[in-house]
Amino acid sequence: MNFLSLHKRxxxxxxxxxxxxxxxxxxxxxxxVLPIVLDDAHGAPSAGLAVYSPLELExxxxxxRESCSTCHTQQVRPLLAEVKRYGPYSxxxxxxYDRPFLWGSKRTGPDLARVxxxxxxxxxxxxxxxxxxxxxxxxxxxxxxxxxxxxxxxRSIAARxxxxxxxxHPYTNEDIAAAPVQLEGMTELDAVTAYLQSLGRSMxxxxxx
Amino acid sequence: MKYExxxxxxxxxxxxxxxxxxxxxxxxxxxxxxxPTIDFGLPGLSFGRLRTLHTTLVLFGFGVxxxxxxxxxxxxxxxxxxxxxxxxAWFVFYAWQLTIVLGGVSVMAGWNAGKExxxxxxxxxxxxxxxxxxxxxxxxxxxxxxxxxxxxxxNWFYGALIIVVAMLHIVNSLAVPATIxxxxxxxxxxxxxxxxxxxxxxxxxxxxxxxxxxxxYYFLPKQAEQPIWSYRLSIxxxxxxxxxxxxxxxxxxxxxxxxxxxxxxxxxxxxxxxAPSWATMVNGIMxxxxxxxxxxxxxxxxxxxxxxxxxxxxxxxxxxxxxKSVNVFSHFTEWTIGHVHSGALGWNALITxxxxxxxxxxLAGTQLYSARMANIHFWLALAGVxxxxxxxxxxxxxxxxxxxxxxxxxxxxFSFNDVMAAMKPYYLLRFIGGLLFxxxxxxxxxxxxxxxxxxxxxxxxxxxxxxxRGLK
Amino acid sequence: MPVKFSIFSLATVLFRPKAVFDALAVNEPxxxxxxxxxxxxxxxxxxxxAYIGTMNFGWRLGVEPVFLPQHMVLAISxxxxxxxxxxFLSSAVIARWMxxxxxxxxxxxxxxxxxxxxxxxxxxxSVIHLYPHAFINVLVLVPTLIWSMYLLYRGLPxxxxxxxxxxxxxxxxLIAYLLVAAVSLLGVTVALWGSGLGPLIGY
Numbered sequence: 001m002n003f004l005s006l007h008k009r010x011x012x013x014x015x016x017x018x019x020x021x022x023x024x025x026x027x028x029x030x031x032x033v034l035p036i037v038l039d040d041a042h043g044a045p046s047a048g049l050a051v052y053s054p055l056e057l058e059x060x061x062x063x064x065r066e067s068c069s070t071c072h073t074q075q076v077r078p079l080l081a082e083v084k085r086y087g088p089y090s091x092x093x094x095x096x097y098d099r100p101f102l103w104g105s106k107r108t109g110p111d112l113a114r115v116x117x118x119x120x121x122x123x124x125x126x127x128x129x130x131x132x133x134x135x136x137x138x139x140x141x142x143x144x145x146x147x148x149x150x151x152x153x154x155r156s157i158a159a160r161x162x163x164x165x166x167x168x169h170p171y172t173n174e175d176i177a178a179a180p181v182q183l184e185g186m187t188e189l190d191a192v193t194a195y196l197q198s199l200g201r202s203m204x205x206x207x208x209x
Numbered sequence: 210m211k212y213e214x215x216x217x218x219x220x221x222x223x224x225x226x227x228x229x230x231x232x233x234x235x236x237x238x239x240x241x242x243x244x245p246t247i248d249f250g251l252p253g254l255s256f257g258r259l260r261t262l263h264t265t266l267v268l269f270g271f272g273v274x275x276x277x278x279x280x281x282x283x284x285x286x287x288x289x290x291x292x293x294x295x296x297x298a299w300f301v302f303y304a305w306q307l308t309i310v311l312g313g314v315s316v317m318a319g320w321n322a323g324k325e326x327x328x329x330x331x332x333x334x335x336x337x338x339x340x341x342x343x344x345x346x347x348x349x350x351x352x353x354x355x356x357x358x359x360x361x362x363x364n365w366f367y368g369a370l371i372i373v374v375a376m377l378h379i380v381n382s383l384a385v386p387a388t389i390x391x392x393x394x395x396x397x398x399x400x401x402x403x404x405x406x407x408x409x410x411x412x413x414x415x416x417x418x419x420x421x422x423x424x425x426y427y428f429l430p431k432q433a434e435q436p437i438w439s440y441r442l443s444i445x446x447x448x449x450x451x452x453x454x455x456x457x458x459x460x461x462x463x464x465x466x467x468x469x470x471x472x473x474x475x476x477x478x479x480x481x482x483x484a485p486s487w488a489t490m491v492n493g494i495m496x497x498x499x500x501x502x503x504x505x506x507x508x509x510x511x512x513x514x515x516x517x518x519x520x521x522x523x524x525x526x527x528x529x530x531x532x533k534s535v536n537v538f539s540h541f542t543e544w545t546i547g548h549v550h551s552g553a554l555g556w557n558a559l560i561t562x563x564x565x566x567x568x569x570x571x572l573a574g575t576q577l578y579s580a581r582m583a584n585i586h587f588w589l590a591l592a593g594v595x596x597x598x599x600x601x602x603x604x605x606x607x608x609x610x611x612x613x614x615x616x617x618x619x620x621x622x623f624s625f626n627d628v629m630a631a632m633k634p635y636y637l638l639r640f641i642g643g644l645l646f647x648x649x650x651x652x653x654x655x656x657x658x659x660x661x662x663x664x665x666x667x668x669x670x671x672x673x674x675x676x677x678r679g680l681k
Numbered sequence: 682m683p684v685k686f687s688i689f690s691l692a693t694v695l696f697r698p699k700a701v702f703d704a705l706a707v708n709e710p711x712x713x714x715x716x717x718x719x720x721x722x723x724x725x726x727x728x729x730x731a732y733i734g735t736m737n738f739g740w741r742l743g744v745e746p747v748f749l750p751q752h753m754v755l756a757i758s759x760x761x762x763x764x765x766x767x768x769f770l771s772s773a774v775i776a777r778w779m780x781x782x783x784x785x786x787x788x789x790x791x792x793x794x795x796x797x798x799x800x801x802x803x804x805x806x807s808v809i810h811l812y813p814h815a816f817i818n819v820l821v822l823v824p825t826l827i828w829s830m831y832l833l834y835r836g837l838p839x840x841x842x843x844x845x846x847x848x849x850x851x852x853x854x855l856i857a858y859l860l861v862a863a864v865s866l867l868g869v870t871v872a873l874w875g876s877g878l879g880p881l882i883g884y
Contacts, residue, residue: 028455067257095398518857631743
């Protein structure tokens with residue numbers, strides 16, 4: 001039976017065709033994606049990595065809400081110019097608590113993987129509310145509503161932390177119970193700033209060789 | 210028994226509407242990069258949310274509606290039967306359009322799963338899964354009841370679209386819901402990145418490439434009144450395409466914190482992918498060429514043939530950008546945006562426009578309202594996409610070289626802000642290119658609307674062919 | 682009007698392309714004459730302008746100019762010239778090869794002449810390379826390019842004597858080749874930068 005007559009069977013049986021497509025298109029994923037997803041070594045946190053505090057988590061979820069990763073990457077490539085510009089290159093273990101990952105695919109604005117500690121909180125507040133007040137050429141949108149909204153105004157921080165706890169983030173029940181209190185009196189601006197200040201923290205915490 | 214064509218008309222109409230709205234959102238975000246204050250401090254108009262709206266509307270509104278319309282049209286005609294379960298087909302229609310409307314509103318309100326091209330939150334993910342599986346039931350049900358022995362090639366591609374996109378969507382959307390509008394991905398960090406680009410790259414592969422190749426394989430031979438040039442080539446190209454595409458995702462993660470072997474494998478498979486991609490292009494071009502002597506002057510064909518040229522560009526540029534030594538310059542720059550749009554505008558949009566110029570007069574049982582308008586659209590589209598792509602090439606190559614440039618002392622030579630400021634003129638040029646392209650789409654919407662306004666009731670019955678024997 | 686393809690007929694080619702198309706439909710020029718009398722000369726212009734511009738003003742990519750040592754600018758200009766010649770010859774030859782499929786004139790001379798006419802506005806427009814500011818170059822060369830595309834769609838059916846439909850198809854097929862050639866040039870360029878021919882790159 002040659003190849004064409006073999007194919008004749010496929011294109012005469014819709015069930016066979018469906019099965020054929022499913023098998024052939026799965027191979028790549030099974031060989032290339034599945035081993036990585038199942039290998040715990042690729043999901044393990046690096047030594048200095050702390051889980052996001054409730055305020056930082058709230059800030060991260062706002063960062064996702066505003067799609068900041070459309071323009072800001074969080075991934076320093078191991079290239080000389082890039083390491084000089086941003087700092088140590090990114091390691092797998094730094095992202096163990098990132099659901100979803102926020103590496104981005106486009107750098108309209110600068111990379112933020114090492115932005116934590118680079119500017120003061122006051123700078124971030126000013127910059128988020130009016131980017132052109134601190135960087136005249138900036139094309140970043142202003143986010144005036146961040147200052148007007150209370151952090152966790154939907155009262156969902158405990159539910160969110162429980163979901164992450166289910167996924168294996170090391171939050172204790174006490175952490176979750178205490179979270180709403182910690183966010184009281186905070187604005188979304190404080191939350192986003194706290195998140196930005198946490199970026200690259202584990203790298204700074206690690207002992208330098 | 211007549212073909213069920215009202216649903217084709219409904220999907221086509223929505224597709225045109227989403228094309229105009231989605232491209233409008235695109236032009237608006239392009240303008241925001243030039244004049245950053247035109248969001249007027251409104252969260253819904255803010256760049257990040259509006260850009261998500263743009264990709265959602267053009268991909269899932271314009272693209273998928275157009276694909277379902279053409280799939281329903283062609284599967285009936287290549288199977289010689291009426292659509293299976295028309296009621297379910299109408300459910301697909303309402304479910305899909307409602308998902309786009311509400312999903313679009315949710316994105317502007319700030320619901321976002323944070324994964325590129327899969328930003329809709331979990332309630333919408335569920336709705337999409339249900340609608341998509343129903344689409345598959347209608348499509349494969351129609352094929353199962355066909356009165357021809359062989360399943361025509363266009364249906365293989367539509368079939369691959371349905372099956373693979375279902376697989377990608379379900380796996381990539383796996384998440385633990387925390388509230389109605391917020392969920393967390395089942396995968397984290399590097400693992401999430403690999404799953405996401407397995408999804409993201411193959412959404413491009415099986416939706417924007419495979420799905421639209423289904424469109425090509427039906428409408429091109431139909432319009433040229435010429436059978437496909439090589440049957441054997443289409444078989445080889447199809448299976449090579451289905452097998453190879455899946456592996457290429459990690460080229461989106463070159464030099465990232467994922468294992469080196471995954472990157473290299475992704476690069477090699479991306480290079481191999483050029484073969485099946487171009488085999489299909491050759492098949493298409495040769496089909497038209499074989500019919501060149503008897504072709505009528507037809508605006509629809511102009512669009513389809515030019516779309517093949519951009520298909521050739523995009524499927525060559527992709528593997529080239531997957532080479533690590535090229536990618537090191539192009540990654541994270543506007544070059545990527547230019548590449549996406551040479552495919553999305555030059556290939557997907559142009560072939561869809563051409564198909565609609567062919568389809569709508571037939572659905573309406575009348576002539577196209579204005580061929581002259583369609584010709585103007587052709588030039589607006591060509592100028593728009595060229596302007597867009599060249600602006601992004603200029604911007605991307607500049608970013609690539611400036612970001613990596615060192616001075617004599619080995620320090621970075623240019624500050625990020627200076628490079629960013631240098632992009633402004635290109636953003637302006639890209640905005641103008643997008644505006645031209647949008648103007649063409651608006652012209653088409655008007656033209657098709659007028660065409661449809663002059664419709665006569667048409668119902669077409671399948672040809673009287675006895676059911677083939679030995680059908681399973 | 683027989684077309685004398687010499688560098689002195691540049692003005693006619695630029696400003697009365699339709700007359701040249703009509704003339705070419707009747708008279709078949711020799712490929713060698715088109716190449717040595719015309720294409721080679723206009724092909725020298727872009728690298729020449731680029732050399733002078735880069736030496737005097739440096740690459741201006743919107744930030745402070747990048748100056749390169751003379752030997753490197755020479756090498757880049759020579760590579761540019763070679764790429765243009767290769768692009769011209771290959772598209773003319775490919776046009777002739779496609780002519781079989783599209784039932785068009787298979788005269789190599791006509792294919793050379795057509796590509797020369799299509800390329801002429803770009804070659805003259807490249808005078809903007811004298812000031813190698815990337816954006817200003819894009820701004821001038823993009824409209825020129827759209828004009829060239831228009832000339833291709835308009836001229837091909839006349840010069841190569843095929844019907845308007847087949848001419849349109851063949852022009853689109855040629856555009857496919859030209860787009861791929863253009864993007865290859867970009868790819869090769871950045872790969873060369875990465876390997877040291879160009880500004881100092883840190884990776």
